[in-house]
Amino acid sequence: MAYRPTRSNDWGFPRWRGYSAGREAETVRLCDRHGCKEPGNCPAPKSPNNPDRWWFCQTHAGEYNRGWDYFEGLSAEEAAAREADESGTAAGYERSRHYAWSGPGDGSRSRDELRALTALGLEEEAGFEEIRGAWRKLAKENHPDVRPGDPDAAVRFQAVQAAYEVLRAAEERRTAA
Numbered sequence: 001m002a003y004r005p006t007r008s009n010d011w012g013f014p015r016w017r018g019y020s021a022g023r024e025a026e027t028v029r030l031c032d033r034h035g036c037k038e039p040g041n042c043p044a045p046k047s048p049n050n051p052d053r054w055w056f057c058q059t060h061a062g063e064y065n066r067g068w069d070y071f072e073g074l075s076a077e078e079a080a081a082r083e084a085d086e087s088g089t090a091a092g093y094e095r096s097r098h099y100a101w102s103g104p105g106d107g108s109r110s111r112d113e114l115r116a117l118t119a120l121g122l123e124e125e126a127g128f129e130e131i132r133g134a135w136r137k138l139a140k141e142n143h144p145d146v147r148p149g150d151p152d153a154a155v156r157f158q159a160v161q162a163a164y165e166v167l168r169a170a171e172e173r174r175t176a177a
Contacts, residue, residue, distance in 0.1 A: 031057040044068070113170050116163035128171045135164040 031040035032054045040055035044064050056064055071079035109117070109124060117126060120134040138160045140146065147153040 119163035
């Protein structure tokens with residue numbers, strides 16, 4: 001094993017003594033390749049399904065990996081079955097993308113969309129044409145030009161606008177996917 005200094009005892013004043021004085025040694029794992037003196041910091045499996053590892057330097061790890069056959073000793077059917085089992089995709093998470101911080105449970109609407117539907121006075125199952133109609137109706141009723149002296153109408157108008165923007169963006173995401 002080779003040793004490398006790691007810590008100094010000079011309390012941050014390197015000019016008090018030489019740079020190598022007062023340092024302790026650190027254990028360094030050497031490459032498992034015969035004759036190599038480089039640090040072995042790249043683990044490589046000794047055999048499939050075995051927890052034991054070789055420790056190679058980067059050069060020898062690359063050489064070892066180029067010659068490694070994970071399916072060695074398996075028939076073609078067994079190799080195909082193992083490859084199919086271990087090559088997972090993220091397709092199982094595709095459905096959960098619709099939840100977007102929870103929702104009704106069926107993945108159709110996010111929590112923000114449900115709040116927007118409530119602000120427009122609609123049910124969960126409302127289609128986008130129904131959403132657009134409710135938005136137009138409520139926007140006309142609460143528009144500041146229609147009710148110039150009513151501050152509550154302005155707040156309702158802003159809430160209706162925000163709700164429609166949330167639902168419009170969600171509809172665009174659904175149609176684009």
